[in-house]
Amino acid sequence: MINQLRADFYRQTHTLGHYLLLILVILFSIVVVYSKQVGGVMVSAPVDVLERLSTVPWTLLSGIRGLTISSSVLMYAFISIFVMVIGYEFSQQTYKNTLVSGISRSGFIIAKFVTMLLDIFMQIVIFFLAGILTGMALGRSVGTSWANLFGTTLLTALIVVFFIGVVFSMAIVILMLTGSLIGSAVFIIIFPLLVSIISMISKWDWLKFVDFFGISVKISLKQLSVSQFQPYIWFSVAILIICFGLSLILIRRKEL
Known part of the structure; x- marks a missing residue:
C-alpha cells in the first residue's frame, strides 16, 4: 500500500493538471478575498453573515469565513483529483495491472482514498x-489573534476535506458499480445541488445532515457547539464507513 501511495504521488507531481488545478485554486481565493464576493452551494445559506460580510470592512478572519462559504465551488474543481487518482484507472480498467502486481484490493482502495484526501487537504x-x-x-487587520486565525483555518480545512471525502466515497461506489467515470463525476456535480433543491421543495429537516458545506460554514462561524456538531459528524462517518465497505465488497468481486 505504501508503494501505491508513493506511485500515485509521484505520478501527480509529474502531471500538468495537478499544477493547473493549484493555480486555479489560488486565483479563486485571491478573487474572493479581493472582491469580497462570496457564495456557494448549500441548503441553508447564512444570509445574515452574507449581508454582514458585504457591508463591513474585511479582516483576515472575514476572509477565512468568506472562503469557507465559497469552498463548495471547489468540489467541482476537485473532480480532476478524483479522475487523476482513481477515476481514469477504473474507466480504462488499468487498475487490474496494479492489482496483479501484488497489492491487496483493500490496500488499493485505502491507498487511493488516502491519496485523494491528502491532495484535497x-x-x-x-x-x-x-x-x-x-x-x-x-493591508487588512487580523480581526482576531493569530493563534485563533490559524486554529480556525486548520479546523475549517479539516472539516471541508472530510465532507468532500464523504461525497467522493459515494462517487467511488458509483464508479465501481457502473464503471462509468462520467456517471461518478456527474454525481459529484449534482449531489449538493440536488440536496439544496430537494430541501427547498420538501422542507425535510433531516437533509441538514447532508448539507456538508453548510455545516462547515457553521463550524467556521462558531454557530455550532461541539455537542451540536456530534450528530452531523456521526452521520457522515456512518456514510463513509458504509461506502468504504461497499467499495471493498465491489472490488473483491471484480475479475482480473
Whole structure:
C-alpha cells in the first residue's frame, strides 16, 4: 500500500493538471478575498453573515469565513483529483495491472482514498493561505489573534476535506458499480445541488445532515457547539464507513 501511495504521488507531481488545478485554486481565493464576493452551494445559506460580510470592512478572519462559504465551488474543481487518482484507472480498467502486481484490493482502495484526501487537504490549505496572504497584501487587520486565525483555518480545512471525502466515497461506489467515470463525476456535480433543491421543495429537516458545506460554514462561524456538531459528524462517518465497505465488497468481486 505504501508503494501505491508513493506511485500515485509521484505520478501527480509529474502531471500538468495537478499544477493547473493549484493555480486555479489560488486565483479563486485571491478573487474572493479581493472582491469580497462570496457564495456557494448549500441548503441553508447564512444570509445574515452574507449581508454582514458585504457591508463591513474585511479582516483576515472575514476572509477565512468568506472562503469557507465559497469552498463548495471547489468540489467541482476537485473532480480532476478524483479522475487523476482513481477515476481514469477504473474507466480504462488499468487498475487490474496494479492489482496483479501484488497489492491487496483493500490496500488499493485505502491507498487511493488516502491519496485523494491528502491532495484535497493540500489544495484547501493553500486556498486559505492564499486568502490570508491576499488580505495581508491589501493591508487588512487580523480581526482576531493569530493563534485563533490559524486554529480556525486548520479546523475549517479539516472539516471541508472530510465532507468532500464523504461525497467522493459515494462517487467511488458509483464508479465501481457502473464503471462509468462520467456517471461518478456527474454525481459529484449534482449531489449538493440536488440536496439544496430537494430541501427547498420538501422542507425535510433531516437533509441538514447532508448539507456538508453548510455545516462547515457553521463550524467556521462558531454557530455550532461541539455537542451540536456530534450528530452531523456521526452521520457522515456512518456514510463513509458504509461506502468504504461497499467499495471493498465491489472490488473483491471484480475479475482480473
